Amino acid sequence: MQISPVAMRLTGPLFGEIQMSTYAAPLRDMLFAMKEVGGLDAIAAQPGREEVSADLVEAILEEAGKFASGVLDPINRTGDKIGARWSTGNVVTAAPGFKEAYDSFCETGWHAMPARTEFGGQGLPTLVSTAVAEMWKSAGLGFSLCQMLTQGAVEAIAHHGSEELKAKYLPNMVSGKWTGTMNLTEPQAGSDLAAVRTKAVPEGDHYRVSGTKIFITWGEHDLAENIIHLVLARLPDAPEGVKGISLFVCPKFLVNDDGSLGERNDLACTSIEHKMGIHGSPTSVMSFGDGPGAIGYLVGEAHKGLSYMFTMMNHARVNVGLEGLGVSERAYQHAREYALERVQGRTLVAGSRTIIGHPDVRRMLMDMKARTEAMRALAYYAAGLLDRAAGHEDAGVRAQSQSRAELLTPVVKGWCTEVAQTVTYTGVQIHGGMGFIEETGAAQYMRDAHITTIYEGTTGIQANDLVGRKLCREGGSTMAALLADVRADAQRMVEEGQSCGTDGLGRSLLQSVDALNTATQYLLATYAGNPAAVNAAAVPFLKLTGNVVSGWLLARLAECAAAQIAAGSADYDFLQAKVVTARHYMAHVMSECSGLQAVVTEGAATTLGLSDSQF
Known part of the structure; x- marks a missing residue:
């Protein structure tokens, strides 16, 4: 395939000459x-x-x-x-x-x-x-x-899965010859998987699956020769609720013993959704069992499907957080290039002739840059934790890394995708009226980014997971260890950073970690007696956690950059930009932490203060 990376150029009386x-x-x-x-x-x-x-x-x-x-x-x-x-x-x-x-x-x-x-x-x-x-x-x-x-x-x-399932399906799925999907929710269920009604009836060495699934990403397409659907369904003797859900492999085409494809399974995509964004990704409504029932194979033990699916969901949640980072980086690049080329008005920054010379455009670009680099630091830190949890020689380090990775998984997903809304919105704003016009391409990133806060669990679901399963149910021990590390680094920066200018980063970080600690202690003290108040504060707490942890990591990056500058590195421009970007983040983002702490500790009363009829 010959596809050239030539940039798009818009011309005409409205656009002038703008290189995209x-x-x-x-x-x-x-x-x-x-x-x-x-x-x-x-x-x-x-x-x-x-x-x-x-x-x-x-x-x-x-x-x-x-x-x-x-x-x-x-x-x-x-x-x-x-x-x-x-x-x-x-x-x-x-x-x-x-x-x-x-x-x-x-x-x-x-x-x-x-x-x-x-x-x-x-x-x-x-x-x-x-x-x-x-x-x-x-x-x-x-x-x-x-x-x-x-x-x-x-x-x-x-x-x-069993060894038989692994041998039959995984090599072709890994290579991409076959693709895979995750079939969880149904029209009546939404995020409440306890309401799943899809049925699986035993028949010999397999099951007959029937039901309807919605919001199935890449549920049907022509890219690969087979699609392997993982489907949540209930056996006839299944108990009510989430404890009665099992997981099944339902291939689009059945697979013969020799690995060749057999007949078409009894499943079909009855429509695809008309969406706000990600139009290139078909989101399918899948119907299983319009005839005799789709043939499915049980994964693991019966009634444990939801816990098995969480393996897939946690993988997806981290990757959706990464989507927030990825689309933000692209929106930033798009806006930066536009600002460097677009000539409009009298600039106030010496040496600039395009709109990047307008201080407010510069503020917006710095905000996009700082927030995007903060997302990258958080996502990569979490990825490194997973590697240490899987492969470190010390069992204690493996356990600590795993618990911290689990704590941060909802933060990576929820915080990064929420920040992406701000970054992609700002990218449109930098374009001005041009951003509202589809031909410039800026609006696509904002439209595409919005779904990331919704699928694989909304921000509210991520936040409830953070404060419920990951914080309060374990008494805050993992969070306490994380805060101790943040505080130790911040204190070191204050004490040792005067010569390279990172002491200010440390002082800002100390104030922010205090705010997160106060919010944490409030949630731990309130959870047992007033869980509604804790859940009302959950999203602000997730945002506060994301701000502090990413600010900590940006400060660490700035400290490393400052040390390399002091050692005489030739990469001065990049390294100095890292220091300035971290300072910007402290001034413009970490300054929000005290307000978020107040929302966590004081905001539930008004959130819960009206009756249903008063809304």
């Missing part, structure tokens, strides 16, 4: 964050990771950047404007260019990269696959969802 940007992977910042907060060097030193050298990682990122900018970015607009199409016969055709891009994606090994070697993957650290996935999400969010759902299905089967 092409995605460029921010490799320097990605590598810096991987090393300094992701812990790349320590991860590479783990047993079995000896080949993960800095040179190899850089080479992987460079090649991924070429694919993202040269193949995915050019079809992203096509996916948005034309989108996937459903036609009679329950056929879904991907947007033009997607099939060719997907074939190339699989042929060059990108689809298999995140998976384990025993199933045909490359077995690279989560930190590396996270950075690569950021590029896919930046350059083509709708396209990237197909791989994301497939990899989640791979993880669920790998962790919980």
